[in-house]
Amino acid sequence: MKSGIILAGGEAKRAGGMEKYHFSYNGETFIDRLLFTLKESVDEIIIVARDESHCQRFVDIQGVKIVSDIRKGTGPVGGLHAGIKAASGDTLFAVACDMPFVNKNVIDRLFELINDYEAVIPCWNNSEKDMIEPLHAVYKKEALEKYLASHKSLSLREMVKSIRSYYLNVDMLRDIDPKLMTFVNINHLEDLERLKMGDFL
Numbered sequence: 346m347k348s349g350i351i352l353a354g355g356e357a358k359r360a361g362g363m364e365k366y367h368f369s370y371n372g373e374t375f376i377d378r379l380l381f382t383l384k385e386s387v388d389e390i391i392i393v394a395r396d397e398s399h400c401q402r403f404v405d406i407q408g409v410k411i412v413s414d415i416r417k418g419t420g421p422v423g424g425l426h427a428g429i430k431a432a433s434g435d436t437l438f439a440v441a442c443d444m445p446f447v448n449k450n451v452i453d454r455l456f457e458l459i460n461d462y463e464a465v466i467p468c469w470n471n472s473e474k475d476m477i478e479p480l481h482a483v484y485k486k487e488a489l490e491k492y493l494a495s496h497k498s499l500s501l502r503e504m505v506k507s508i509r510s511y512y513l514n515v516d517m518l519r520d521i522d523p524k525l526m527t528f529v530n531i532n533h534l535e536d537l538e539r540l541k542m543g544d545f546l
């Protein structure tokens with residue numbers, strides 16, 4: 346069984362404390378766009394809010410589990426921790442809520458490639474960016490549980506290092522997402538303006 350975990354907490358300092366999941370593109374909120382896409386690829390969806398009162402913002406959404414951080418203030422990895430505890434799937438797609446163009450075919454490809462690995466993490470190996478995409482990645486729940494249970498202070502980077510990951514060069518996804526729009530993420534209000542101007546398209 347596959348789970349999708351949407352991380353919706355955090356402080357969004359770079360976006361002036363706004364709720365990034367509620368940003369919109371083409372009249373659709375980011376969270377609605379994500380839910381629409383994830384429903385096609387996973388068997389259950391979990392939204393991880395920052396705390397109980399933040400959970401209330403999502404209660405009208407049908408057919409999803411809503412949980413909040415247990416280890417509060419620990420960033421995205423804390424959100425993952427709470428999401429994993431609630432997940433019934435053995436494999437999961439973890440995604441940030443600030444990604445408006447997440448692509449179903451890309452998610453399916455990441456799930457297909459996991460085989461005996463503990464994670465499939467897209468990575469940029471070129472001049473555009475030199476980074477990995479752990480918040481648009483597929484993980485085996487068991488591997489994350491092991492890390493999270495045995496570490497008092499949580500670090501996404503450390504977690505990723507400690508598991509057996511397949512780092513998938515993003516160029517391998519261009520056949521299904523030529524401009525790699527799936528990885529666009531909106532962290533700053535200026536990014537949102539650029540999105541509205543069509544800069545990312």
Ligand SMILES: Nc1nc2c(ncn2[C@@H]2O[C@H](COP(=O)(O)OP(=O)(O)OP(=O)(O)O)[C@@H](O)[C@H]2O)c(=O)[nH]1
Nearest residue numbers: 352353354355356357358359393420421424441442
């Ligand atoms: N549940 C939960 N989600 C988080 C937490 N921190 C970040 N996120 C989510 O993880 C994703 C990536 O977050 P970042 O952009 O790194 O951090 P942020 O707090 O949203 O933004 P900045 O304050 O600008 O760094 C986003 O979808 C956030 O909503 C957290 O502590 N708990």
